[in-house]
């Protein structure tokens with residue numbers, strides 16, 4: 001089991017401007033999709049040497065791991081010591097083999113969600129395609145059957161009902177990023193809102 005908190009500055013687990021909560025709030029845009037595992041697919045495509053798609057049985061057969069991590073939401077709540085279980089993102093990326101020009105990833109989630117992040121922020125050992133939280137399967141409200149967890153960034157990057165990674169050479173803003181959130185979202189640097197350059201990019205052509 002990996003404890004992602006080992007890398008934290010000693011004695012301070014709470015990023016600036018955050019408040020601790022023991023409950024786990026539910027936050028997303030739109031309705032909760034109910035996903036039938038028989039129809040569930042996860043797709044890796046774009047700037048990769050080996051694009052592929054997994055169905056539920058193939059995903060379940062991959063090695064799963066547990067990671068203890070803190071959650072920091074941009075709406076200012078933090079929840080410490082969450083025990084997530086799932087498939088390490090790195091095993092997915094290793095199989096897909098991003099091209100040498102690959103630098104960003106647009107993460108896709110149901111029903112119509114996207115979030116962008118640098119490839120280096122996705123390609124970290126503590127990131128999971130998570131199926132369980134504190135020993136219990138993720139509820140639909142929290143993104144079940146499978147959500148992304150990227151605990152070192154604000155939690156809007158952790159797409160619920162995740163359906164795929166689109167690996168990219170150029171950055172493309174996702175849903176919340178289009179709506180004013182930061183392109184990276186480091187809670188320790190309070191990267192809540194997009195920079196001016198990023199605001200300009202968001203106004204550029206959409207895809």
Ligand SMILES: Nc1nc2c(c(=O)[nH]1)N[C@H]1C(S)=C(S)[C@@H](COP(=O)(O)O)O[C@H]1N2
Nearest residue numbers: 025026027028029109113142156158159160
């Ligand atoms: N598919 C999808 N994933 C999403 C969102 C969303 O609107 N749709 N919202 C994000 C936001 S803003 C947050 S804070 C977290 C909240 O996760 P939780 O409800 O499990 O706490 O999910 C993220 N993942």
Ligand SMILES: [Mo]
Nearest residue numbers: 027073074156
């Ligand atoms: Mo959020």
